[in-house]
Amino acid sequence: MILFPNAKINLGLYITEKRSDGFHNLSTCFYPVPWSDILEITPHDTFEFSTSGLAISGALETNLCYRAFMLLKEAFNIAPVHIHLHKVIPMGAGLGGGSSDAAYTLMGLRDMFKLPLTNEDLIPFAQKLGSDCAFFLFNQAQIGTEKGDVLTPLDLSLTGKFLVMVYPNFGISTQEAYAGVKPKKARKNWEKQFAKPLETWKETISNDFENSLFPAYPQLAEIKNELYAMGAQYAAMSGSGSTIFGLFDQEVKLPESWKAFQTWSGLLP
Numbered sequence: 648m649i650l651f652p653n654a655k656i657n658l659g660l661y662i663t664e665k666r667s668d669g670f671h672n673l674s675t676c677f678y679p680v681p682w683s684d685i686l687e688i689t690p691h692d693t694f695e696f697s698t699s700g701l702a703i704s705g706a707l708e709t710n711l712c713y714r715a716f717m718l719l720k721e722a723f724n725i726a727p728v729h730i731h732l733h734k735v736i737p738m739g740a741g742l743g744g745g746s747s748d749a750a751y752t753l754m755g756l757r758d759m760f761k762l763p764l765t766n767e768d769l770i771p772f773a774q775k776l777g778s779d780c781a782f783f784l785f786n787q788a789q790i791g792t793e794k795g796d797v798l799t800p801l802d803l804s805l806t807g808k809f810l811v812m813v814y815p816n817f818g819i820s821t822q823e824a825y826a827g828v829k830p831k832k833a834r835k836n837w838e839k840q841f842a843k844p845l846e847t848w849k850e851t852i853s854n855d856f857e858n859s860l861f862p863a864y865p866q867l868a869e870i871k872n873e874l875y876a877m878g879a880q881y882a883a884m885s886g887s888g889s890t891i892f893g894l895f896d897q898e899v900k901l902p903e904s905w906k907a908f909q910t911w912s913g914l915l916p
């Protein structure tokens with residue numbers, strides 16, 4: 648079976664509280680985007696994991712595809728498989744690529760072994776793999792609260808908007824990014840927010856990570872400014888960075904200088 652784990656962007660993100668378990672409570676709007684990896688799962692007599700594309704750091708045991716397989720093996724004693732991951736989504740990019748690979752591995756194995764589990768039933772497994780993993784079980788805009796793993800579907804469609812995502816060739820550690828933010832109690836009414844026209848979002852939505860990361864990485868603010876200069880209706884950093892995205896009402900040409908970066912642009916489905 649072949650699956651296409653997609654990336655996400657955070658349209659806005661507020662860090663509201665430091666929790667006693669060391670994590671942070673947040674309020675964010677996740678939106679699925681079609682920058683995707685390729686995941687192939689085939690039955691095999693022993694467990695195997697291979698990769699191609701972008702190089703993934705870390706030992707096999709730390710890979711989220713392997714960890715997803717192990718969780719379902721422990722719970723349902725599933726047979727071994729060969730998982731091949733072709734890595735396309737940049738890492739440490741705030742695009743959630745690893746979490747998406749994990750969520751799609753859960754769904755793929757569930758289907759392959761006909762496990763009697765709905766996507767909702769997979770949430771507790773996803774929550775063990777990462778805070779934003781559960782989001783990828785559902786292909787739609789969602790509000791994430793608590794660690795980002797308590798989800799509420801949101802009636803928001805950006806179909807037909809032209810999206811540009813720019814990964815400036817360096818990643819940012821999620822853990823370090825959280826360590827640099829001072830949480831602020833804030834309540835966001837996302838439904839009310841998204842009833843407003845896209846071109847007004849820049850005045851009313853923000854990403855708390857930008858305040859601490861933009862001074863440390865001036866290139867990020869430069870890319871965001873460039874997206875607005877190109878006519879973006881809304882531009883922001885995704886999650887804990889380093890990807891900066893812009894939403895446009897028509898197709899735009901990317902600057903030559905961005906050829907040095909990894910970029911994705913296209914109409915949103």
Ligand SMILES: C[C@@](CO)(OP(=O)(O)O)[C@H](O)COP(=O)(O)OP(=O)(O)OC[C@H]1O[C@@H](n2ccc(N)nc2=O)[C@H](O)[C@@H]1O
Pocket residue numbers: 657669670671672673675740741742743744746776777778779780793794795821822825885886887888
């Ligand atoms: C910031 C966000 C926003 O969507 O995404 P990315 O930008 O990384 O894609 C997420 O909160 C990232 O979720 P995820 O990447 O799954 O993080 P995890 O593996 O659960 O945690 C990595 C580390 O980030 C910190 N962390 C994560 C989530 C959270 N709500 N509070 C935290 O403090 C913790 O230090 C944790 O050890």
Ligand SMILES: Nc1ncnc2c1ncn2[C@@H]1O[C@H](COP(=O)(O)OP(=O)(O)O)[C@@H](O)[C@H]1O
Pocket residue numbers: 703704705709710711712732734736737738739740741742743744745746748749819821888
């Ligand atoms: N399947 C995977 N794909 C990518 N990274 C993975 C995977 N499994 C574990 N990781 C680890 O997770 C780290 C962050 O991955 P990723 O989810 O792509 O970034 P972000 O949290 O910024 O969206 C990587 O640097 C890598 O060490």
